[in-house]
Amino acid sequence: MTLGQGPSEQNDSTPAILAGIASARLITEPRMWINRRVETIELLTHEETRRRVSIDFTLLPELQRHLELDDGVAVPIAVLTKEPRRKFDLRDESGRAVPVLGRTQNGELAHLALLSAALDALGSEPPGEIFEDIAAHLRRIVVEPPPVAAEQLAYFIGSAEEGDELRAPIWSDATCRQLLVTLWQNYVLYAVVDASGASRRILKYSYAEDFAYAASQWGWRDQLARDGLSMRIDRPDRARFVIDCPDAARAASFHVEIATPEELRFEFAVLLDTTADEQLSEADQNVDRASLYACRTVPRGAHVQAYVEIAPERHGRTFQAAATSVVVALLLWLGVASGLDSDNPGAAVSILLAGAAIFSGLSASRGTHKLVRIVFAGTSRWLAAVTLAALTASATLAMEFPARRPVSVWLAAAIVCTLAAGRLGWSALRAPK
Numbered sequence: 435m436t437l438g439q440g441p442s443e444q445n446d447s448t449p450a451i452l453a454g455i456a457s458a459r460l461i462t463e464p465r466m467w468i469n470r471r472v473e474t475i476e477l478l479t480h481e482e483t484r485r486r487v488s489i490d491f492t493l494l495p496e497l498q499r500h501l502e503l504d505d506g507v508a509v510p511i512a513v514l515t516k517e518p519r520r521k522f523d524l525r526d527e528s529g530r531a532v533p534v535l536g537r538t539q540n541g542e543l544a545h546l547a548l549l550s551a552a553l554d555a556l557g558s559e560p561p562g563e564i565f566e567d568i569a570a571h572l573r574r575i576v577v578e579p580p581p582v583a584a585e586q587l588a589y590f591i592g593s594a595e596e597g598d599e600l601r602a603p604i605w606s607d608a609t610c611r612q613l614l615v616t617l618w619q620n621y622v623l624y625a626v627v628d629a630s631g632a633s634r635r636i637l638k639y640s641y642a643e644d645f646a647y648a649a650s651q652w653g654w655r656d657q658l659a660r661d662g663l664s665m666r667i668d669r670p671d672r673a674r675f676v677i678d679c680p681d682a683a684r685a686a687s688f689h690v691e692i693a694t695p696e697e698l699r700f701e702f703a704v705l706l707d708t709t710a711d712e713q714l715s716e717a718d719q720n721v722d723r724a725s726l727y728a729c730r731t732v733p734r735g736a737h738v739q740a741y742v743e744i745a746p747e748r749h750g751r752t753f754q755a756a757a758t759s760v761v762v763a764l765l766l767w768l769g770v771a772s773g774l775d776s777d778n779p780g781a782a783v784s785i786l787l788a789g790a791a792i793f794s795g796l797s798a799s800r801g802t803h804k805l806v807r808i809v810f811a812g813t814s815r816w817l818a819a820v821t822l823a824a825l826t827a828s829a830t831l832a833m834e835f836p837a838r839r840p841v842s843v844w845l846a847a848a849i850v851c852t853l854a855a856g857r858l859g860w861s862a863l864r865a866p867k
Contacts, residue, residue, distance in 0.1 A: 449503050450539075454546020456500035460510050461547060461622060462612045464684040465731065467491050468511075469634075471685035475677060475692045475740075477645070477805055484521075486640040487512065489685075492633055505626050508535060508543060511637055512623040512681060513616055516580050520642040524625060527636045535624040541577040544622045548572050548613045555607035560600060568600055576617045583618040590614070645677075670861045671752070672701065673744045673809045679705070682714075682738035688728040690740055695803040697752075699866050700724045701745040707736040714738065720866045746809055748865040755813050756862040759820045759855040766827060766848035774831060774839040813861065816854040823847035823854075 460467060470490040477483050489511045493501070501507045524532045535543065549569060553559055560568070574586045594605035604610045625637055665672070682688045682705075694700060703724035705715035710733065715726040724742060732738055746752045807814075827847040830840040 450542060451546060452500045453503055453508050454543045455550040456497060457508075457510050457543055457622070457624075458547040458551045458609065458613065460497075461513070461544075461616065462551075462609050465686045467493060467497075468685040470687040470689070471681065472688075473679065473681075473690040475690065477692065477694055477803070483645040484640060484642050486638065487681075488636060488638045490634070490636050493635075494633060498629065498633070502629050503626070505533070507627050507629050507631075508624045509627055509637075510543075510622045511625050512639070513620045513684065514623055516583075516619060516621050522639065522641040524637065524639040526627070526638075532637060533626045535626060540621060540624055541573075543624060544617055545569075545573050545576045547622075548576060548610070548617060551607070551609045551613055552604045555604050555610050556600065564600065568604075572614075575614060580619045587614060587618045669701075669745070669864055670857070671746050671809055671812050671865070673805065674742070676739040676741050679738040679740060682728065683732040683734055683736050686731055688732050688738075690726050692724040692726075692740060692742065694722060694744060695806050697747050697750045697806060698722075698744050698809060699747055700742055701866055702741075702743040704741055706739055706741055707733065708739055709735065709737045744805070744809060746813075746861070746865050748862055748867050751810060752813065752858075752862045752865045755817055756855065756858040759816070759851060759858045762820050762824050763848060763851035763855045766824070766844055766851055769827070769831075770841055770844045770848055774841055774844060813858060816857050820851050820854045823850040 468489060468491045470488075472488040472490075474486040474488075475483065476486070491509070491511065493507075493509065498507050501509060524534055526532050534540075549572060552568065552572065559565060571586065571590060575583050575590065578586065590601055591605060594601040605614070623639070625639075627635060627637070677692065679688070679690055682690075690705065692700070692703065700718060700721050700723075702717060702719055703721075703726060704713060704717040705726040705728060706712070707714050714728045714730070714732065714736075716729070718724045718726060724740070726740060728738075824847065827840075827844045830836065830843045834840075836843070
């Protein structure tokens with residue numbers, strides 16, 4: 435297989451050609467050599483979410499020789515979307531840093547893998563100019579950014595469906611089609627490992643990524659449906675969302691762990707195949723770290739997601755919010771019962787201090803994790819209502835407005851705080867221990 439190169443050029447790049455050819459099967463059949471994939475998703479920091487991945491794989495010596503380049507053995511351990519990775523890190527079993535191929539060399543190997551599969555689909559190498567046109571087209575699909583690559587792939591598929599004599603057999607070939615669908619929007623992560631290493635290795639990589647917490651919440655239409663509304667009433671202050679696990683099928687065994695920030699717990703978590711609408715793992719309930727094991731090998735083409743329901747812990751902020759609102763409501767009702775006396779402002783001062791304490795608590799939550807703020811959004815709104823009611827009642831008594839004894843204002847404030855106390859108390863009662 436010459437891949438359209440002259441003798442001298444071919445000799446100079448023979449290791450790359452062999453590595454590209456060997457990569458084709460490794461990329462399209464990862465479960466053949468990747469024994470286990472373990473992902474750890476940490477929702478722990480204020481600014482970002484971190485995903486850590488462990489790859490346990492076995493490469494036979496002969497295959498290692500085919501993948502060997504000047505710097506070591508290039509192993510296609512993962513397929514990642516074509517976007518910059520923040521804080522990317524790759525290490526081996528002993529914790530030593532492992533290099534990866536640069537963008538240019540990475541694209542070349544992936545392109546060679548696709549070219550080799552295309553030539554296998556065609557059965558023979560076409561004439562030079564025609565082959566160069568096909569090779570350039572496939573290269574654009576592999577190395578260009580997703581918007582451009584999508585246009586190139588669409589043109590390729592359109593030509594194939596119209597009966598193009600070269601593109602049609604390439605697109606109809608299962609291996610080529612899988613590579614095209616994979617490589618237009620993803621790039622292959624090649625780790626460069628020592629050629630003298632063991633056949634079975636474990637590599638671990640990690641990177642920071644964004645997670646659209648707000649966008650993943652169910653819409654209001656779903657929340658106001660009968661089941662959604664009953665859930666919101668029975669179990670308030672819950673966040674429900676899904677976490678994509680796009681590479682779950684790229685290993686014989688898959689396991690994902692998800693960790694939450696402090697003050698939160700997983701009330702329910704499960705691994706799902708949304709394509710087949712099937713459950714892939716046993717459900718994890720009432721834990722601070724969800725651990726989900728796929729009960730069987732994930733089917734090829736499955737869209738795997740971890741569905742989670744997160745709830746606040748009973749102790750901590752949930753209990754404090756409920757206790758504070760109850761105390762403020764009692765003080766307001768005592769004020770109403772006393773008939774209020776502007777000459778004795780003790781009650782007003784107590785309410786004012788309680789309101790200031792609540793406001794300070796709301797302000798202190800600004801530096802918390804985004805997910806914590808989402809879960810406690812309802813609590814924060816009710817606490818804000820308590821604060822406003824308490825401060826309004828205190829101000830009306832201190833300024834003797836709208837009357838010297840504004841019992842009606844205090845009554846309204848007491849009712850608001852009582853409703854808030856009921857809502858926050860129910861939330862604390864329903865929160866998992």
